[in-house]
Amino acid sequence: MIAELVIFIILGIVAVSSAFAVILSKNPVYAVLFLVINFFALAMLYLVLSAQFVAFIQILVYAGAIMVLFLFVVMLLNLTGAIESLQDKLPAQRWLAPALGMVLLVEIAVVFLSGFFAQVPEASELPEGFGTSAPVGMLLFSRYVLPFEVTSAVLLIAMVGSIVLAKRRP
Amino acid sequence: MNKELLLTAGIHLLVAIVILGFILFVVMYMIWGLRRIMGFMQVRIGPNRLGWQGLLQTPADALKLLQKEDVIPKGADRWLFTIAPIIVFVPAYMVYVVMPFGDGLIAKDLNIGILYVSAITSIAVIGIVIAGWASNNKWSLLGAFRAAAQLVAYEVPMILALCVPVIFAGSLRMGGIIEAQEGGWFTNWFIFRGYGIPALAFLIYMAAGLAEVNHIPFDIMEAESELVAGFNVEYSGMKFALFFLEEFAAAFTICAIAVTLFFGGWHAPFPFLGENLTGIAKMAVSLFWFLAKTAVFVFVLMWIRATWPRVRVDQLMNFGWKVMIPMGLFILLAAGTVVTLGWVKL
Incomplete structure (x- = not known):
């Protein structure tokens, strides 16, 4: 139990500090790399929760594939000097972003505080094979089949949309 | 305690x-x-x-x-330049945690074994891309771009191909997949079963695997005739040695995984060649068969390297997206259909 707590605290510190490093890095390439570290810390947190399948899918999809694409784009556009000019193009964002951020913060605070005073259920024994691929797959294709299909439709639309945008002649 | x-x-x-x-x-x-x-x-x-x-x-x-002297170019990003070879090598080493060398000779038989392998190997790409970028060299940056595009394109068909033996075995565990090919005769290996669907999956896996470990004919990210040496052009000494080490360790991994998934893993091809043993003898014989089968594939890889020309970048991308991925989706569907309808004896 104590070991689990220590691991949780270390992973939490890594996750939070790497998340801060993502937004504070001057160089976009470093920001992407800190995001990779953050995803790893999250994956390890899933492992602590015995969700092995989700943990390694997290590494495979986010840390492995999506971050490579991020790096690709960041290097291709060579964004290091482009951040200031981007700020001028989106003036509304300067006001909208802190406002929406505050809303999110309040939401998190409400969830956290309501959970803080509530009775935490006693930790129970995990069912056989918890967190492995078979039960996750079963849930995904039976109880959560609608969200699953909606997600895939959203991804398909994004894919088609990006191809349409890329193919459009200027 | x-x-x-x-x-x-x-x-x-x-x-x-x-x-x-x-x-x-x-x-x-x-x-x-x-x-x-x-x-x-x-x-x-x-x-x-x-x-x-x-x-x-x-x-x-x-x-x-x-x-050798450890040269770091003047314009390079020192910090990233130094950690890039480590990011590349560590995943190639970590994969061996689930490598089934023989009966009982597996460091940790994780129940998500094959998923672990593909997740961990996908990290090496980040190291390669970082190495190319941090060198601050046009050749190496071009190599890094090619690496990113190629490895993302070929990871998808590879995972689709890996799904076929997983569906047949009903397990992601390395040990489970090998147990499903038990029985003594080589006809129980997945490659000879299931109406040739696993055989097709094996071909896709090997092609994608060659691209994944940047082996000829898919080594365009370090194509020495156009990019000097691609992403590792600025590296020397031990850092270069780590890239070299990773490349060969990953090639061995590809062959070993192919043996595990399609060629019966540590099982002997004939029952009288080591199925009825117990204890240490069984361990040693199974280790022998695993290494012998893997060595055959390593030899085939070298054969390919000695004889085949390198593909062009556009050919590589076309082949990946327009041939490999549709084929991968097709065999995934075929394997699912065959297993669900019970047309194969499992």
Whole structure:
């Protein structure tokens, strides 16, 4: 139990500090790399929760594939000097972003505080094979089949949309 | 309690050291074998001076690389330049945690074994891209771009192909997949079952695997005739040695995974060649069969390297997206159909 707590605290510190490093890095390439570290810390947190399948899918999809694409784009556009000019193009964002951020913060605070005073259920024994691929797959294709299909439709639309945008002649 | 914990930690450390030693040994003699075999195929001699038949050539080369000056270019990002080879090598080493060397010779038979392999190997790409970018060299940056595009394109068909034996075995566990091919005869191996669907999956896996470990014909990210040496052009000394080590260790991994998923893993091809043994003897014989089968594929890889030309970038991308991925989706569907309808005896 104590070991689990220590691991949780270390992973939490890594996750939070790497998340801060993502937004504070001057160089976009470093920001992407800190995001990779953050995803790893999250994956390890899933492992602590015995969700092995989700943990390694997290590494495979986010840390492995999506971050490579991020790096690709960041290097291709060579964004290091482009951040200031981007700020001028989106003036509304300067006001909208802190406002929406505050809303999110309040939401998190409400969830956290309501959970803080509530009775935490006693930790129970995990069912056989918890967190492995078979039960996750079963849930995904039976109880959560609608969200699953909606997600895939959203991804398909994004894919088609990006191809349409890329193919459009200027 | 604490004593037990220390003992387990000690055993784990020992296993890790043994596996590292195994990788170093295998890579050294893969490099020697490659040079001798390519020499033979191209009607020249190859290294044969240092030691019997040149067996000490690669250890000597490794020693030379250790002594080399560690050059970091002036314009390079020092920090990323230094950690990039480590990011590349560590995943290639971590994969060996689930490598089923023989009956009972598997460091940790994780129940998500094959998923673990593909997740961990996908990290190496980040190291390659970082290496190319941090060198601050146009050739290496081009190599990094190619690496990113190629590895993302080929990871998808690879995972689709891996799904086929997983569906047939009904398990992601390495041990489980091997148990599903048990029975003594080589006809129980997945490659000879299921109406040729696993055979097609094997071909897709090998092609994507060659691209994944940036092996000829898909080594466009370090194509020496156009990009000098691609992403690792600025590297020298030990850092270069780590890239080299990773490349060969990953090639061995690809072959070993192919053997595990499609060719029965550690099982002998005939029942009288080691199925009825027990204990240490069974362990040794299964280790022998695993290494022997893997060696055949390593040889085929070297054969390919000695004889095939390199594809062009556009051909590579077209082949990946327009041929490999549709084929991968097709075999995934076919395998699912066949297993669901019960047309194969599992």
